[in-house]
Amino acid sequence: MLLIECPYCGPRPELEFRYGGEAHVARAADPATVDDEHWTAFLFWRGNPKGLHFERWRHASGCGRFFNCARDTVSDVIVKTYKAGEPKPDAARLMTGTTP
Amino acid sequence: MSDGFRIKGGRIDRAKPISFSFDGTVYRGYEGDTLASALLANGVHLMGRSFKYHRPRGVLAAGAEEPNALVTVTRGGGRSTPNLRATQVELYEGLQAESQNRFSSLGFDIGEINDLAGPLLGAGFYYKTFMQPKGAWAKLYEPLIRRAAGLGEAPRHPDPDHYANRFAHCDVLVAGGGPAGLAAALAAAQSGARVILADEQNEFGGSLLAETTATIDDQPAQDWVRATIAALNAMPHVTLLPRTTVFGYFQQNFLGLVERVTDHQAAPPSAVARERLWQVRAKEVVLATGAIERPLVFAGNDRPGVMLASAARIFCNRYGVLVGRRVILFTADDSAYAAALDLFRAGATIMAIADLRTNPTGPGVDAARAAKLPVMPGTVIIAAHGRLRADGVTLGAIGEDGAVRAAGDLPCDALLMAGGFTPTVHLFSQSRGKLTYDEARQMFIPGTSVQRERSAGGAKGTFALAAILAEGHAAGRDAAQKAGFTSEAHVAPQAKGDIPVAGGFVGAVPQPKGGVKGKAFVDFQNDVKATDIIAATQEGFRSIEHVKRYTTTGMATDQGKTSNMNALAIAADALDRPLPQVGLTTFRMPYTPVTFGSIAGHARGDLFDPVRQTPIHGWADEQGAAFENVGLWKRAWYFAKPGETMHEAVVRECMTVRRAAGLFDASTLGKIEVVGPDAAEFLNRLYTNPFSKLEVGRCRYGLMLNEAGFVMDDGVIGRLATDRFHVTMTTGGAPRVLAHMEDYLQTEFTDLKVWLTSTTEQWAVIAVQGPRARAIIAPLVEGIDLSAEAMPHMSVKTGTICGVETRLFRVSFTGELGFEINVPSDYGRAVWDAVWAEARKHDVCAYGTEAMHVLRAEKGYIIVGQDTDGTVTPADLGMEWAIGKSKPDFVGKRSLSRSDLVKPNRPQLVGLRTADPGFVPDMGAQIVPVANPAPGSSAQGFVSSSYDSAVLGRSIVMGLVAGGRARMAETVFITRLDGAAAPATIVEPIFYDPDGERLHG
Amino acid sequence: MGESSMMAERRSILPAAVAWHGVRYEPVEAMARFVLRGSDAVCSTAAEVIGLSNPSVLRASHDEHRAILWQGPDEWLILAPEVERVALLQRLETALAQAPHALVDVSHRNVAVRLEGEAATRLLATGIMLDLDEAAFPVGMTTRTLFGKADVTLWRQAPQRFHLETWRSFAPYVIGLLQAGARGL
Structure with a gap:
């Protein structure tokens, strides 16, 4: 069971959390202006990287907050968690000095 | 005997x-x-x-x-x-x-x-x-x-037994209570760290429990064990777990331990758990799991009476049992001599000590020679004889050319093998640590760590007692230090006098030219022989992972504890490749088998999952209701009277509602209170319907889409105040809807001042539906004008009922005049009882979810999740009326104009009027264009709702049919299991009171 | 209408108190419970009305009869004697009238049990994954977490006394699990 650092409550067992899909996929301010191709990409196209993946989690059985997380999909190590709305961290910087 | x-x-x-x-x-x-x-x-x-x-x-x-x-x-x-x-x-x-x-x-x-x-x-x-x-x-x-x-x-x-569970946290978990583990636990505990020490045996001490010659800190080794356990026991921050196997090493130092609590007791108290699963999160781990002696691979090495030398020594010294009186040893390791000496002193005759090594040396060899034991260097056992018990061996001499020649037979009743020791690296390997191959000593030892752990002692290939203790002590100190405890200057225990492991052999032992008759086993549990491994390589298997699967060596519960290294060496030899290149198989958990009971723990029977019951459940139970599971809820399904079938009960319940009225427990309905100045705007964005202009005291149906435009939930939403809405949703959808709303509120619509609170369980909900509904509740309600003018369909008022505050809704899911009485949950039963007492004056009944389904289907009301499947849009349901056309945006709106979602041939909800009114299709039945479609042809849709409607005297069917909404009056066929597909006409999905006259009564 | 002046009887779902080995279970009496959501300032205002301090993250502030439990960065659970419910709700709404917030009565949504005794932490550790050592979970700490498969709010009131709050329909499961756990202590 992973230990996940909730930005509000600190490290908590994985079972308290729900996965929320890829992070930093912004909904257009005015969807009506988005063409079909871009809207389809927004709805369905998601990254599946080998390595660092930015994803959303919710501390569902805790404070209830959604937050973002950078996880290495190779080692399953969560490199960083941060509050929703905070800027996406620099991937290269996150991965240096990370031992799985 | x-x-x-x-x-x-x-x-x-x-x-x-x-x-x-x-x-x-x-x-x-x-x-x-x-x-x-x-x-x-x-x-x-x-x-x-x-x-x-x-x-x-x-x-x-x-x-x-x-x-x-x-x-x-x-x-x-x-x-x-x-x-x-x-x-x-x-x-x-x-x-x-x-x-x-x-x-x-x-x-x-x-x-x-x-x-x-x-x-x-x-x-x-x-x-x-x-x-x-x-x-x-x-x-x-x-x-x-x-x-x-x-x-x-x-x-x-x-399984009649009880199994316990415990989540535990510690600074240092020590796996294994032999000399290394004890030294580690003591060192860590002395620095103040919270320590858990687990050992699979009934006593701590490991190999020391069979030790005879060694001393630790100038006392016999077993006395040191006793003193150490006493010291650990006296420290409140130490948890000692004997009979506890650390069976799995998971991510982030999360380990699974199983404690066998009562299996050793003749009469376990029934109140006590048989086993306890410990789920431990450790800051640091010390792996002191020891090492396992290897058998030697020769013909007949599996005969009863042939065993490991270390085992014979344990039986002798720890249990006071001689495994034979005429004993032969076959060794490549000095430590076997300790066994020979102990058995000799205990009265056994040592017939021979065949040593594979041409020039064996060491304290053990010296002591054996001094005791005049028959040491035979450069000697192999070619074969062991005997069927039900070993009764002799054929010896072989290794010549200077390396060739083996038979050197006569010797009788025996026990044959002890000593092929050296294999570090027990199962847990290290499970932790994803990388093993290193020690070429000189032919063993895999822990290399690079991935998690916060370190190995000590035999598990690390360290075999001299003094070194084991020093290493254990250092590991314990290091672990405590890394967990934040600065160690006091305790010194490591000092040891001398042991006969350590030195030497060893992997693979099949040398044989005379031309081979030997008889089976030489590598994996005893899976019956894999040396020749099987060779055969696998000849079949073309190159990787040990493939050899393992072909031969089954190292599989199953054993996980290759005694066999892995020999199998690997034989494969490497046959492939003529260096051993590490052939690879090592993955060690799977559990280390030893774990009972299902310990994994299940309390999660069985009534405690497998929470069973949620409404405040009115007890009443339904007393009435003999049958219940169905909806999510975690138990809901009253139907109320059969004595002698009634389910169908008869449902018919009676439906007819009673249409004729007079019925009571229905709707407490499980999901509820969220949406409060804040932007509440209406929030609902505008989350539902297809408009809410800005909804008056206080009125309700509106709400249809919720996901961003892809598909229906995900629906419900009635009542406005209690300008800034306060009582939102209802499907029973099963409540958690999902709340998460969906929170998601948008927290991450997309962060500009809105509005907050959500689940109130599902705050309110018990009593639905009173039918022409007599108003008459039934009127005597109980205070402070609310129930007249049709003051309280029309789709309105909500607050007042009291039976003296209890209520949110009274005038809503209907039956097509009849209806009210839903919300009262605080603890009052639910009492108010239900009072309403029931009134209701009985009107000759009405209670109805369950089955009747509710029939009644709503007669009206063509959908059930999300039954008439929708996650790919259905409002247009597919013919519910364009629910979309607020003037709203610039709501979740899912943009998707509704995607090309895929406006195709004319999408599956669309229609009613189906069967030609035979008695034909009630199976839900899920396929809808096809002809009575006997060609095999392999596609269906045009499927039946989503299908019931026998008593009030209409015929079946009512809804289904999703390709392009269905433009195909009214067309004939299609519905498959049946008992014959050819039967004809039905596509109609509007509303079967009863299409003008809604009864609703507004 | 209006002939009824009777008062419906209130029925708790909680079983009566019982002592297990080393730990006593007690149902917590009916209370007024409100969920307060909004900014931290909203909670400070509410706390002032109640006469308590605004609790910090993962903490409860309380006096003998009332408490404010931190639930999340914009969410608090207010506990007070049942008799104060109506008046307190009014006082809070009055004080908060100018500040955007949500105040919702959940007096019947939640129920709570009290566990007290030297075995209380061990009993809770049969289903709670968190470290309940006093260093990690000190007196005054509160959090939502899981007890088995049920969402709960745990509040440590004293070294050996816990207040465990859950939704009404989960209570039989939570108490059943406590009962089963007590067998395995």
Whole structure:
């Protein structure tokens, strides 16, 4: 069971959390202006990287907050968690000095 | 039979004799014995039959690595545990154990014919032999083979025992309570760290429990063990867990331990858990899991009486049991001499010590020579003889050219093997640590760590006691330090006088030219021979992972504890490649088998999942209601009167509602209170419908889409105040809807000042539906004008009922005049009772979810999740009316104009009027264009709702049909299991009171 | 309408108190419970009305009869005697009238049990994954977490006394699990 650092409550067992899909996929301010191709990409196209993946989690059985997380999909190590709305961290910087 | 092989000494309690039975014969042992030691004391070596060849097998080892002596222990009450290692089964008064995998008796097993047929049964035999005829594998061969080859039988009865669970946290977890583990635990504990020390045995001490010559801090090793345990016990921050196996090492230092609490007791108290699962999160871990001695691979090495030298020494010193009187040792390791010396002193005759090494040296060899034991350097055992018990060996001399020549036979009743020790790296490997191959010593030892752990002692390939203790101590200090505890300057325990492991051998031992008749086993539990490994390489398997699967070596519960290194060395030799390049198989958890009970813990029966009951559940139960599961809820399904079938009950309930009225427990309905100045705007964005202009006191139906435009939930939303809405949703959808709303609120619509609170359980909900509904509730309600003018359909008022505050909704899911009375949950039952008392004056009934389904289907009201499947849009449902056209945006709106979602041939909800009014199709039945569609042709849709409507006197059906909304009056066919598809006409999905006159009554 | 002046009887779902080995279970009496959501300032205002301090993250502030439990960065659970429910709700709404917030009565949504005794932490550790050592979970700490498969709010009131709050329909499961756990201590 992973230990996940909730930005509000600190490290908590994985079972308290729900996965929320890829992070930093912004909904257009005015969807009506988005063409079909871009809207389809927004709805369905998601990254599946080998390595660092930015994803959303919710501390569902805790404070209830959604937050973002950078996880290495190779080692399953969560490199960083941060509050929703905070800027996406620099991937290269996150991965240096990370031992799985 | 007398326990004639019992000698003096050992840690058994002679004041506490125990009688037990094995295969029906009663024997005597003592407290402190294992089943294996007690049987050996009685001269019983034959304890099992092998997996495939049904060869007679005795005990090989003295601990968890035992591959042969697997037994089933039974107790009363249906308790039966198969595949227990006799070496780990603690003796208790009345213990009943049975051997396994035998046909008739252990001594005479007709399955042993497989042994003679051996050449046919080599590796890959199953794959090759049972190919034809097609289908015979599953029906004929597999059941036969499974009966002939296998381990113990699964228990037939429900497990009557109780299993406990414990989540635990510590600074330092020490796995293994031998010398390294004890030193580590002590060092860590002395620095103040919270320590858990777990060991699979009943006593801590590991190898020291059989130690005779070594001293630690100038006291006998076993005295040091006692003192150390006492010191640890005195520290409140230390948890000592004997009889506890660390079986799995998971991510981020999360480890699984299973504690066997009562298995060693003759009469376990029923109030106590049998086992306890410990789920431990450790800041730091010390792996002190020791090492396991390797067998040597030669013909007949599996005969009863052939065992590991370390095991014989443990039986002798710890249990006071001589494994034989005329003993031959076959060794490549100095530590075997300690066994020879101890057995010699205990009265055994050492017939020979055949040492593979041409010039063996070391303290053990020196001591043996001094005791005038027959040390034979450069000697191999070519073969062991005897069927049910080893009775002799053929010796071979290794010449200077390396060739082996037969060197005569010797009789014996026990043959001890010492091929060196393999560090127990299972947990390290499970932690994803990288193993390093130590070329000189031919062993894999822990290399790069991935998690916060370190190994010490035998697990790390360290075998001299002084070094083991120093390493354990250092590991314990290091772990505590890294967990934030600065160690005081305690010194490591000092040891001397032991005869450490030195030397070893991997692979098949040298043989005379031309080979030897007889089977030389590598993996005893899976019956894999040296020749099988070679055959696998000849078949073209190059990786040990493939060799493993082809031969089954290292698989199953054993996980290659005694066999991995020999198998690997033989494969490497056959492939002529360096051993590390052939690779090492992955060690799978659990280290030793774990019961299902311990994993399940409390999660069984009523506690498997929360069972949610409404405040009115008790009433329904008293009325004899049948219940159905909806999510975690129990909902009253129908209320059958004595003698009534379900169908009859549902017909009666539906007719009563239409004629007079019915009461329905709607408490499970999901509810969220949406509050804040932007509440209406929030609902505008989350639902298709507009809410800005909804008046206080009025309700509106809400349809919720996901961003892809598909219907995900629906419900009635009432406005209680400008800034306060009472939002309802489907029973099963409540958690999902709240998460969906929170998601948008927290991450997309962060500009809105609005907050959500689940109120599902704040309110019990009593639905009163039917023409008499108003008359029923009127006498109980205060402060609310119930007239149609003051309180029209889709309105909500607050007041009191039976003196209790209520949110009273005028809503309907039946098409009748209806109210839903919300009262605080603790009052739910009392208010229901009062309403019921009123209702009985009007000759009405309570109805369940089945009648509710029929009533709503008669009106064409959808159920999300039944008439929708996650790919259905509002237009597909013919519910464009629910979309607020003037709203610039809501979740899912943009998707509704995507090209895929406006295609004309999408599955669309329609009504289906069957030609035969008595035909009630199965839900899920396919909708096809002709009565007998060609095989392989596609369906046009499926039935989503289908009921027998009593009020209409015919079936009512809804389904999703391709392009259905433009196909009104067309005939389609609905498949049935009992004949050709039957015709039905596509109609509007509303069957009863299409103008809604009853609703507004 | 209006002939009814009767008062419906209130029925708790909680079983009566019982002592297990080393730990006593007690149902917590009916209370007024409100969920307060909004900014931290909203909670400070509410706390002032109640006469308590605004609790910090993962903490409860309380006096003998009332408490504010931190639930999340914009969510608090207010506990007070049942008799104060109506008046307190009014006082809070009055004080908060100018500040955007949500105040919702959940007096019947939640129920609570009290566990007290030297075995209380061990009993809770049968189903709670968190470290309940006093160093990690000190007196005054509160959090939502899981007890088995049920969402709960745990509040440590004293070294050996816990207040465990859950939704009404989960209570039989939570208490059943406690009962089963008590067998395995």
